[in-house]
Amino acid sequence: MPAELRPTQALRLWHDVTLDLVRDGEHDLSARQMAVLLTVYLEMPPHTVRGLAAKLGVTKPAITRALDTMGRLGLVSRHRDPKDRRNVVVQRTVAGALAVERLGDVVIARHRELPL
Amino acid sequence: MPAELRPTQALRLWHDVTLDLVRDGEHDLSARQMAVLLTVYLEMPPHTVRGLAAKLGVTKPAITRALDTMGRLGLVSRHRDPKDRRNVVVQRTVAGALAVERLGDVVIARHRELPL
């Protein structure tokens, strides 16, 4: 566990990273889309529409639409589960992994630059 | 400066806080609105529409609309600058300060719980 963050540092970190994301503009992901993206890339697969909806506390169509958008951006891909063809499993992509990695770099850089 | 964050920790932190914001649902602020809110509450006043637009790299109408929404939520207030009545200065509110403080608490809590 890292050293405790002070309130000013925590807010400064969130501000700086958010500002970077807004300025770069590439992402343009909503909070839900960001939550879906990071869940898919950080938590253990498999990820289904239903599971993601439950985890985020939103409806399934919201997840489907988020996956539509993110699929269009190449950040994730969808495939029918061969075992149970009702399910759709969400899978990672190279572009998605790169985007997540870049986000991690931004967070680390901004965290490193936090004032004492 | 806090101890260095590892990539996994940085992404886990962003994921956990984002998930909290999505699940609570209260905020529902876009990335731009979040950037405006934190800029107003963390950086030195005065804050003008033009200055915020330049800082965030977006158009002025986008800032005006963000301030409309956030004003409706009671998170900020606007007043004409008496010195130069063309300018509008964005000011803090009690509700806005509380919302920012709660966000800081979430970031701190999630940071504290990061795995080694």
Place this chain on the structure above:
DNA sequence: CCTAATCGTTTCGGAGCCGTTTTATTTAAC
């Protein structure tokens, strides 16, 4: 004065996301 520049807002057409409801496909139950 009077023109030009600055500032914030409003308007406009277009695009995206929301929740609810409906549809289609697939699996489970009996």
Place this chain on the structure above:
DNA sequence: GTTAAATAAAACGGCTCCGAAACGATTAGG
């Protein structure tokens, strides 16, 4: 085999946001 349950997607109406352009109000320059 037929019906019921589960899953994701599509359709629908409503709401918000976007950038560009046009618009008033205010100030600065000559």
